[in-house]
Amino acid sequence: MGIPYAFIRAFQKKEPFLDKEKRLPKQQEIFLRREGNMKGLYLGACLDSARWGSQTTVMYEMSKKRMISFIHNWMNQNNDNFESLWHERKIEDLYKRFNLPHINHEFCPVNKNHKERISDLGGRIRCSHMDKRYLRPSFIEQISSGGTFHFFERDPYNDLPQNESEWSDKDREIIEQYELEEPTAEIIEPCYAILSEKGRILSFETIINRLNLRPETKTVYCPGNEDFAPLSKKKGCTKERLKEMDKEERLRYEDINLCPGHSEPNDKIEFSFDGWDLAFYVRKWWEQIKNPPWFKEYEVSK
Ligand SMILES: [Zn+2]
Ligand SMILES: [Zn+2]
Numbered sequence: 255m256g257i258p259y260a261f262i263r264a265f266q267k268k269e270p271f272l273d274k275e276k277r278l279p280k281q282q283e284i285f286l287r288r289e290g291n292m293k294g295l296y297l298g299a300c301l302d303s304a305r306w307g308s309q310t311t312v313m314y315e316m317s318k319k320r321m322i323s324f325i326h327n328w329m330n331q332n333n334d335n336f337e338s339l340w341h342e343r344k345i346e347d348l349y350k351r352f353n354l355p356h357i358n359h360e361f362c363p364v365n366k367n368h369k370e371r372i373s374d375l376g377g378r379i380r381c382s383h384m385d386k387r388y389l390r391p392s393f394i395e396q397i398s399s400g401g402t403f404h405f406f407e408r409d410p411y412n413d414l415p416q417n418e419s420e421w422s423d424k425d426r427e428i429i430e431q432y433e434l435e436e437p438t439a440e441i442i443e444p445c446y447a448i449l450s451e452k453g454r455i456l457s458f459e460t461i462i463n464r465l466n467l468r469p470e471t472k473t474v475y476c477p478g479n480e481d482f483a484p485l486s487k488k489k490g491c492t493k494e495r496l497k498e499m500d501k502e503e504r505l506r507y508e509d510i511n512l513c514p515g516h517s518e519p520n521d522k523i524e525f526s527f528d529g530w531d532l533a534f535y536v537r538k539w540w541e542q543i544k545n546p547p548w549f550k551e552y553e554v555s556k
Pocket of ligand 1: 362363364365368381382383445446447
């Protein structure tokens with residue numbers, strides 16, 4: 255990826271691009287969002303002034319959605335000429351090559367001996383190697399993911415208590431059937447792994463997803479239930495959290511009576527490059543087609 259641009263600036267001993275007046279990154283982000291505060295400023299400078307940095311990574315106290323709305327806000331503030339304000343330098347001056355994170359594999363990522371290829375309607379080239387498998391007919395289930403269907407075999411052991419003595423008669427019957435049944439159902443499915451997306455317009459969300467070093471979600475605990483709290487002091491979940499639980503979660507919770515932790519969208523993003531480079535990614539994204547999609551559900555092919 256080369257030397258982060260902010261470091262080049264630092265080596266040249268230039269003044270920081272924006273005077274933050276001692277604002278922390280979060281305060282700086284809120285300050286910049288106010289009407290007019292990003293007018294005439296490079297996107298790279300704005301992003302780079304609203305980040306935390308370690309020696310190797312750069313972190314924004316923003317969720318994915320908040321990052322998208324921040325960039326959108328900058329565009330609105332510079333409505334008439336934002337296309338001339340991505341960065342103070344040209345991409346070609348700093349990088350020989352600077353590409354969006356398209357998937358591009360030479361071999362099938364599932365099995366490199368798969369040779370067959372097809373293109374789908376979304377501008378992707380996929381592996382169309384046909385796999386033949388045999389499953390137990392009574393235990394076949396179908397899932398749909400990413401617009402394709404996939405068959406798999408349900409493992410009844412997963413639904414039962416670990417301790418066999420807790421099984422009901424019905425449970426034993428199911429297990430017996432599972433153990434005795436022969437896998438006679440022939441399933442033929444294409445592998446369908448993505449080989450290349452060169453013909454696809456990437457949404458900004460997908461670009462962030464691929465470059466972000468933090469997981470999509472994080473686990474939070476109700477107050478007083480953090481990992482370090484002693485077991486005897488833990489209080490269980492708050493009323494609000496209990497209301498959010500579905501029936502199954504609720505039953506499991508009543509069993510243990512401890513906060514199991516809750517999954518929330520991550521409110522931080524982390525990259526291996528600075529805000530100036532992020533501005534280059536935004537530019538590359540914008541230049542794909544007229545009005546490229548922000549969110550992945552609106553992705554299209556060229
Ligand atoms: Zn394959
Ligand atoms: Zn909880």
